[in-house]
Amino acid sequence: MTTTDMPRPVDADPGRPAAKKRSRGANSGGLRRAVPATTLLWILACLYGLPVLWFILSSFKPAGDLFSYPLTMVPHHPTLSGYLTAWRSANFSQYFINTTLVCVITTILTVGASCCTGYALAKYDNKWLKAFFICILATTMLPGEVMLAPEFLVVRNLGLYNSFAGVILPAVLTATGCFMFRQFFLTVPDELVEAARIDGARELSIFLRIMVPLSRPIMLTLAILSFQWRWNDYIWPLLMLNDPDKFTVQIGIQSIVGAQNINWSVLLGASVISMIPLIVIFLVFQRYVMGADINAGLKD
DSSP: OOGGGSOOOOOOOTTSOOOOOOOHHHHHHHHHHHHHHHHHHHHHHHHHHHHHHHHHHHTTSOGGGTTOSSOOSSOSSOOSHHHHHHHHHTTHHHHHHHHHHHHHHHHHHHHHHHHHHHHHHHHOOOHHHHHHHHHHHHGGGSOHHHHHHHHHHHHHHTTOTTSHHHHHGGGSOOHHHHHHHHHHHHTSOHHHHHHHHHTTOOHHHHIIIIIHHHTHHHHHHHHHHHHHHHHHOOHHHHHHOOOGGGOOHHHHHHHHSOSSOOOHHHHHHHHHHHHHHHHHHHHHHHHHHHHOOTTTTOOO
Protein backbone atom coordinates (compact mmCIF):
# COMPACT_ATOMS: atom_id res chain seq x y z
CA MET A 1 0.00 0.00 0.00
CA THR A 2 1.44 3.29 -1.07
CA THR A 3 1.30 6.49 0.85
CA THR A 4 -1.43 7.74 -1.43
CA ASP A 5 -3.59 4.72 -0.54
CA MET A 6 -3.31 5.32 3.21
CA PRO A 7 -6.66 6.20 4.81
CA ARG A 8 -6.90 9.91 5.59
CA PRO A 9 -8.10 11.11 8.94
CA VAL A 10 -11.72 12.14 9.07
CA ASP A 11 -12.04 15.84 8.39
CA ALA A 12 -13.89 18.06 10.78
CA ASP A 13 -17.53 18.71 10.16
CA PRO A 14 -17.63 21.57 7.68
CA GLY A 15 -20.90 22.81 9.14
CA ARG A 16 -19.42 23.18 12.62
CA PRO A 17 -17.44 26.39 13.19
CA ALA A 18 -13.90 25.88 14.35
CA ALA A 19 -13.25 26.80 17.93
CA LYS A 20 -11.28 29.98 18.30
CA LYS A 21 -8.86 30.48 21.11
CA ARG A 22 -8.80 33.86 22.72
CA SER A 23 -5.38 35.22 23.19
CA ARG A 24 -4.31 36.58 26.50
CA GLY A 25 -3.33 39.80 24.82
CA ALA A 26 -6.92 40.43 23.68
CA ASN A 27 -8.26 39.84 27.18
CA SER A 28 -5.67 42.08 28.76
CA GLY A 29 -6.33 44.76 26.14
CA GLY A 30 -10.04 44.72 26.90
CA LEU A 31 -9.28 44.93 30.62
CA ARG A 32 -7.01 47.91 30.08
CA ARG A 33 -9.75 49.68 28.15
CA ALA A 34 -12.38 48.90 30.77
CA VAL A 35 -10.41 50.11 33.79
CA PRO A 36 -10.43 53.87 32.89
CA ALA A 37 -14.13 53.82 32.05
CA THR A 38 -15.00 51.99 35.27
CA THR A 39 -12.85 54.36 37.29
CA LEU A 40 -14.55 57.38 35.73
CA LEU A 41 -17.99 55.93 36.50
CA TRP A 42 -17.03 55.35 40.13
CA ILE A 43 -15.78 58.92 40.41
CA LEU A 44 -19.03 60.28 38.98
CA ALA A 45 -21.04 58.02 41.29
CA CYS A 46 -19.15 59.38 44.29
CA LEU A 47 -19.63 62.98 43.15
CA TYR A 48 -23.37 62.48 42.78
CA GLY A 49 -23.78 60.25 45.82
CA LEU A 50 -21.82 62.33 48.33
CA PRO A 51 -24.37 65.19 48.60
CA VAL A 52 -27.22 62.69 48.90
CA LEU A 53 -25.38 60.79 51.64
CA TRP A 54 -24.65 64.05 53.46
CA PHE A 55 -28.32 65.02 53.14
CA ILE A 56 -29.57 61.71 54.59
CA LEU A 57 -27.04 61.64 57.45
CA SER A 58 -27.82 65.27 58.31
CA SER A 59 -31.47 64.35 58.82
CA PHE A 60 -30.38 62.31 61.87
CA LYS A 61 -28.56 65.24 63.48
CA PRO A 62 -30.11 67.45 66.15
CA ALA A 63 -30.91 70.98 65.05
CA GLY A 64 -27.94 72.40 66.97
CA ASP A 65 -25.41 70.11 65.27
CA LEU A 66 -26.33 70.94 61.67
CA PHE A 67 -24.32 74.17 61.56
CA SER A 68 -21.69 73.37 64.17
CA TYR A 69 -18.08 74.06 63.22
CA PRO A 70 -16.23 72.11 61.99
CA LEU A 71 -18.82 70.44 59.83
CA THR A 72 -19.07 66.67 60.16
CA MET A 73 -20.80 64.15 57.94
CA VAL A 74 -21.52 61.47 60.54
CA PRO A 75 -23.84 62.64 63.35
CA HIS A 76 -22.28 62.43 66.82
CA HIS A 77 -25.64 62.08 68.55
CA PRO A 78 -28.06 60.55 66.01
CA THR A 79 -31.71 61.11 66.71
CA LEU A 80 -35.09 60.55 65.03
CA SER A 81 -36.66 63.67 66.50
CA GLY A 82 -36.70 65.39 63.10
CA TYR A 83 -38.66 62.52 61.54
CA LEU A 84 -41.10 62.26 64.44
CA THR A 85 -41.73 66.00 64.58
CA ALA A 86 -42.23 66.17 60.81
CA TRP A 87 -44.71 63.30 60.84
CA ARG A 88 -46.68 64.76 63.74
CA SER A 89 -46.65 68.41 62.66
CA ALA A 90 -47.97 67.68 59.17
CA ASN A 91 -50.76 65.40 58.01
CA PHE A 92 -48.34 63.20 56.11
CA SER A 93 -50.66 60.19 55.95
CA GLN A 94 -53.26 62.22 54.05
CA TYR A 95 -50.57 63.83 51.90
CA PHE A 96 -49.24 60.40 50.93
CA ILE A 97 -52.73 59.16 50.00
CA ASN A 98 -53.41 62.25 47.87
CA THR A 99 -50.05 62.12 46.11
CA THR A 100 -50.29 58.37 45.49
CA LEU A 101 -53.75 58.80 43.99
CA VAL A 102 -52.57 61.58 41.68
CA CYS A 103 -49.38 59.75 40.67
CA VAL A 104 -51.01 56.38 39.95
CA ILE A 105 -53.88 57.77 37.86
CA THR A 106 -51.62 60.17 35.98
CA THR A 107 -49.05 57.46 35.27
CA ILE A 108 -51.65 55.04 33.89
CA LEU A 109 -53.20 57.70 31.66
CA THR A 110 -49.79 59.00 30.55
CA VAL A 111 -48.53 55.56 29.51
CA GLY A 112 -51.78 54.75 27.67
CA ALA A 113 -52.01 58.07 25.85
CA SER A 114 -48.31 58.10 24.94
CA CYS A 115 -48.46 54.52 23.65
CA CYS A 116 -51.43 55.25 21.39
CA THR A 117 -49.96 58.52 20.16
CA GLY A 118 -46.53 57.04 19.51
CA TYR A 119 -48.01 54.13 17.53
CA ALA A 120 -50.05 56.46 15.34
CA LEU A 121 -47.10 58.75 14.70
CA ALA A 122 -44.81 55.83 13.80
CA LYS A 123 -47.01 53.53 11.72
CA TYR A 124 -49.42 55.84 9.86
CA ASP A 125 -48.12 57.93 6.98
CA ASN A 126 -49.94 61.24 7.00
CA LYS A 127 -48.64 64.77 6.60
CA TRP A 128 -50.93 66.07 9.33
CA LEU A 129 -49.56 63.52 11.77
CA LYS A 130 -46.04 64.71 10.97
CA ALA A 131 -47.11 68.30 11.60
CA PHE A 132 -48.76 67.22 14.86
CA PHE A 133 -45.54 65.52 15.95
CA ILE A 134 -43.57 68.71 15.26
CA CYS A 135 -46.05 70.65 17.39
CA ILE A 136 -45.60 68.13 20.22
CA LEU A 137 -41.82 68.49 20.07
CA ALA A 138 -42.17 72.28 19.95
CA THR A 139 -43.68 72.22 23.45
CA THR A 140 -40.33 71.00 24.81
CA MET A 141 -38.68 74.19 23.55
CA LEU A 142 -40.75 76.37 25.88
CA PRO A 143 -40.08 76.77 29.60
CA GLY A 144 -42.70 75.15 31.77
CA GLU A 145 -43.43 78.46 33.50
CA VAL A 146 -44.65 79.93 30.19
CA MET A 147 -47.40 77.32 29.99
CA LEU A 148 -48.63 77.77 33.57
CA ALA A 149 -50.84 80.81 32.95
CA PRO A 150 -52.79 79.48 29.92
CA GLU A 151 -53.12 76.02 31.50
CA PHE A 152 -54.46 77.57 34.70
CA LEU A 153 -57.04 79.63 32.79
CA VAL A 154 -58.22 76.59 30.82
CA VAL A 155 -58.53 74.40 33.91
CA ARG A 156 -60.30 77.14 35.87
CA ASN A 157 -62.80 77.78 33.06
CA LEU A 158 -63.55 74.05 32.91
CA GLY A 159 -64.49 74.12 36.59
CA LEU A 160 -61.64 71.85 37.69
CA TYR A 161 -59.96 74.25 40.10
CA ASN A 162 -59.20 72.81 43.55
CA SER A 163 -59.73 69.23 42.36
CA PHE A 164 -57.51 66.27 41.64
CA ALA A 165 -58.76 66.24 38.04
CA GLY A 166 -57.28 69.68 37.53
CA VAL A 167 -53.90 68.35 38.66
CA ILE A 168 -54.08 65.11 36.67
CA LEU A 169 -55.47 65.99 33.24
CA PRO A 170 -52.91 68.65 32.16
CA ALA A 171 -50.07 66.24 32.94
CA VAL A 172 -51.37 63.25 30.96
CA LEU A 173 -49.89 63.92 27.53
CA THR A 174 -46.14 64.48 27.60
CA ALA A 175 -43.83 65.11 24.67
CA THR A 176 -41.21 62.82 26.21
CA GLY A 177 -43.58 59.86 26.36
CA CYS A 178 -44.83 60.34 22.80
CA PHE A 179 -41.28 60.62 21.50
CA MET A 180 -40.15 57.49 23.37
CA PHE A 181 -42.96 55.35 21.99
CA ARG A 182 -42.66 56.75 18.48
CA GLN A 183 -38.96 55.96 18.33
CA PHE A 184 -39.57 52.45 19.62
CA PHE A 185 -42.39 51.66 17.21
CA LEU A 186 -40.23 52.86 14.32
CA THR A 187 -37.89 49.96 15.10
CA VAL A 188 -40.71 47.44 14.73
CA PRO A 189 -40.67 46.07 11.16
CA ASP A 190 -43.62 47.12 9.03
CA GLU A 191 -43.74 43.54 7.68
CA LEU A 192 -44.98 42.41 11.09
CA VAL A 193 -47.96 44.75 10.88
CA GLU A 194 -48.64 43.86 7.25
CA ALA A 195 -48.57 40.14 8.02
CA ALA A 196 -51.13 40.65 10.78
CA ARG A 197 -53.36 42.62 8.41
CA ILE A 198 -53.11 39.87 5.77
CA ASP A 199 -54.19 37.35 8.41
CA GLY A 200 -57.32 39.44 8.97
CA ALA A 201 -56.38 41.21 12.20
CA ARG A 202 -58.05 44.55 12.84
CA GLU A 203 -56.08 47.68 13.67
CA LEU A 204 -57.14 47.63 17.32
CA SER A 205 -56.21 43.97 17.61
CA ILE A 206 -52.78 44.61 16.06
CA PHE A 207 -52.16 47.39 18.53
CA LEU A 208 -53.33 45.54 21.65
CA ARG A 209 -52.02 42.05 20.87
CA ILE A 210 -48.75 42.82 19.08
CA MET A 211 -47.54 46.35 19.71
CA VAL A 212 -48.46 46.77 23.36
CA PRO A 213 -46.71 43.54 24.54
CA LEU A 214 -43.59 44.45 22.53
CA SER A 215 -43.44 47.91 24.10
CA ARG A 216 -43.47 46.67 27.71
CA PRO A 217 -39.89 47.89 28.45
CA ILE A 218 -40.75 51.40 27.24
CA MET A 219 -43.99 51.34 29.22
CA LEU A 220 -42.18 50.45 32.44
CA THR A 221 -39.53 53.08 31.84
CA LEU A 222 -42.07 55.82 31.18
CA ALA A 223 -44.15 54.67 34.16
CA ILE A 224 -41.18 55.12 36.50
CA LEU A 225 -40.35 58.53 35.05
CA SER A 226 -43.96 59.71 35.10
CA PHE A 227 -44.45 58.60 38.71
CA GLN A 228 -41.28 60.44 39.67
CA TRP A 229 -42.33 63.62 37.82
CA ARG A 230 -45.74 63.73 39.44
CA TRP A 231 -44.45 62.86 42.90
CA ASN A 232 -41.93 65.71 42.84
CA ASP A 233 -44.26 68.20 41.17
CA TYR A 234 -44.73 71.28 43.33
CA ILE A 235 -45.67 74.35 41.29
CA TRP A 236 -48.77 73.02 39.51
CA PRO A 237 -50.44 71.41 42.56
CA LEU A 238 -49.67 74.59 44.52
CA LEU A 239 -51.56 76.64 41.92
CA MET A 240 -54.44 74.18 41.57
CA LEU A 241 -55.17 73.08 45.14
CA ASN A 242 -56.56 75.34 47.85
CA ASP A 243 -57.98 72.77 50.26
CA PRO A 244 -55.41 71.53 52.85
CA ASP A 245 -57.06 68.10 52.79
CA LYS A 246 -56.06 67.77 49.11
CA PHE A 247 -52.45 68.89 49.42
CA THR A 248 -49.72 66.69 48.03
CA VAL A 249 -46.48 65.72 49.78
CA GLN A 250 -44.40 68.53 48.32
CA ILE A 251 -46.91 71.17 49.42
CA GLY A 252 -46.99 69.53 52.84
CA ILE A 253 -43.21 69.82 53.13
CA GLN A 254 -43.41 73.49 52.17
CA SER A 255 -45.99 74.07 54.90
CA ILE A 256 -43.42 72.99 57.50
CA VAL A 257 -41.21 75.96 56.61
CA GLY A 258 -42.04 78.86 58.91
CA ALA A 259 -42.30 82.49 57.92
CA GLN A 260 -39.55 83.67 60.28
CA ASN A 261 -37.35 80.65 60.88
CA ILE A 262 -36.76 77.19 59.47
CA ASN A 263 -36.34 74.08 61.56
CA TRP A 264 -33.82 72.36 59.31
CA SER A 265 -33.89 69.10 61.24
CA VAL A 266 -37.64 68.75 60.71
CA LEU A 267 -37.38 69.85 57.08
CA LEU A 268 -34.65 67.32 56.32
CA GLY A 269 -36.62 64.54 58.00
CA ALA A 270 -39.74 65.36 55.99
CA SER A 271 -37.72 65.47 52.77
CA VAL A 272 -36.23 62.03 53.42
CA ILE A 273 -39.70 60.65 54.17
CA SER A 274 -40.90 61.94 50.79
CA MET A 275 -38.01 60.13 49.06
CA ILE A 276 -38.85 56.66 50.39
CA PRO A 277 -41.69 55.81 47.92
CA LEU A 278 -39.56 56.80 44.92
CA ILE A 279 -36.68 54.64 46.10
CA VAL A 280 -39.01 51.67 46.62
CA ILE A 281 -40.60 52.10 43.19
CA PHE A 282 -37.21 52.25 41.50
CA LEU A 283 -35.85 49.20 43.32
CA VAL A 284 -38.94 47.14 42.54
CA PHE A 285 -39.20 47.94 38.83
CA GLN A 286 -35.54 48.41 37.96
CA ARG A 287 -34.94 44.72 37.26
CA TYR A 288 -37.93 44.60 34.91
CA VAL A 289 -36.61 47.54 32.89
CA MET A 290 -32.96 46.47 32.87
CA GLY A 291 -33.71 42.78 32.25
CA ALA A 292 -36.32 43.22 29.52
CA ASP A 293 -35.40 42.40 25.96
CA ILE A 294 -36.48 45.38 23.86
CA ASN A 295 -35.99 43.46 20.60
CA ALA A 296 -37.93 40.39 21.74
CA GLY A 297 -40.03 39.01 18.90
CA LEU A 298 -38.47 41.24 16.28
CA LYS A 299 -36.89 38.87 13.80
CA ASP A 300 -36.43 39.46 10.11
